[in-house]
Amino acid sequence: MTDRLPPAPAQAPSLAQLRALIAVVDAGGFGEAAAELGVSQSSLSEAVARLEALAGRPLLRRTPAGTFATEAGLRTLGHARAAVQAAADALLAAQEEGALAGTLRVASFRSTATHLLPPALAAFRARHPGVTVILLDAESCGGGPEAVRAGRVDAGLIVADEAPDLRLTPLVQDDYLFAAPSARGTHPVTLADLAAQPLILPPLRDSCHRRVRGYLTARGVPLTHIMEVEQDSVTLSMVGHGLGVTIMPRxxxxPLPPGLVVLPLPEPLTRPLALAVLPQRAALPLLRAFTGAVLETLGKMGTPNGTGEVQEPAAPLLRTTSN
Structure with a gap:
């Protein structure tokens, strides 16, 4: 036994200091972060300096190309995001589901934001008028899975098999279809058809491009005539004018422009869509209520059957032609 007291624990960083680190890394610079937070650059620099003093090493590296996290900063960043998120979630966890309030940030593909989410958002707002929903384009916020992991959004509509580490609620299986000018006719698509004309796809960074490329490569289809186009509407216009064909999710x-025909692929290709949240946040009343609204709405549309598989809707969103 000893009368000596254990050493005092090291001083813990403040949430303001952790937020400063996160903001500078995400913005790529002190000036940009200060503008986004609405604070002075000097106060932001002071907060980061105090955090670095507590850590005993530099957490940020300034370069002509911007400000980046050091290796120690990267290790710190994940815990900083978790701490800041947990502090906010402490109050969200205390809410009652019948009186929710706050802000819900949702990342989505443009296609799912257009055709799946609006009725779910309307139902959610009717039940929870105190919640403000911000809908963000998944590509513009760094990709749905990464935005969820980094805490930039609360939930994301993503391709399920790209983020097994997140808590996933299966929604629909969205099948890929072949689109060509109507003059092509409706005879079944072959692998030779996929190699015969220029193939118009989104940029390589897009998950759809990578999914289609993997499908074709696995079947020995040469990828020598691929054109990359950012906007789906532009792609379909180009296809309509005979500049190539495309493979896109349903x-x-x-809406399908006139003058096009859509057909099943020789072998099925799908993207399993799911609603993703951080596992430790899945039980929050706000996220439970939103997930429930999405599932209930899709069920009324005749889309999911509760296991993530697709049932044929009473009025299919897009009919395909096959022989």
Whole structure:
């Protein structure tokens, strides 16, 4: 036994200091972060300096190309995001589901934001008028899975098999279809058809491009005539003018312009869509209520059957032609 007291624990960083680190890394610079937070650059620099003093090492590296996290900063960043998120979630966890309030940030593909989410958002707002929902384009916020992991959004509509580490609620299986000018006719699509004309796809960074590329590569289809186009509407216009063909998810083809025919691929290709949240946040009343609203709405549309598989809707969103 000893009368000596254990050493005092090291001083813990403040949430303001952790927020400062996160803001500078996400913005890529002190000036940009200060503008986004609405604070002075000097106060932001002071907060980061105090955090670095507590850590005993630099957490940020300034370069002509911007400000980046050091290796120690990267290790700190994940815990900083979790701490800041947990502090906010402490109050969200205390809410009652019948009186929710706050802000809900949702990332989505443009196609799912157009055709799946609006009725769910309307139902959610009717039940929870105190919640403000901000809908963000998944590509513009760094990709749905990454935005959820980093805490930039609360929930994201994503391709399920791209983020097994997140808590996933299966929604629909969105099948990919072949689109070509109507003059092509409706005879079944072959692998030779997929190699015969220029193939118009979104940029390589897009998950749909990578999914289609993997499908074709696995089947020995040469990828020598691929054109990359950012906007789905531009792609469909180009296809309509005979500049190539495309392979797109069913939802992304809506509304289908005149002069096009859509057909099943020789072998099925799908993207399993799911609603993703951080596992430790899934039980929050706000996220439970939103997930429930999405599932209930899709069920009324005749889309999911509760296991993530697709049932044929009473009025299909887009009919395909096959022989």
């Amino acid at each position: 939802l992304a083809l809506l």
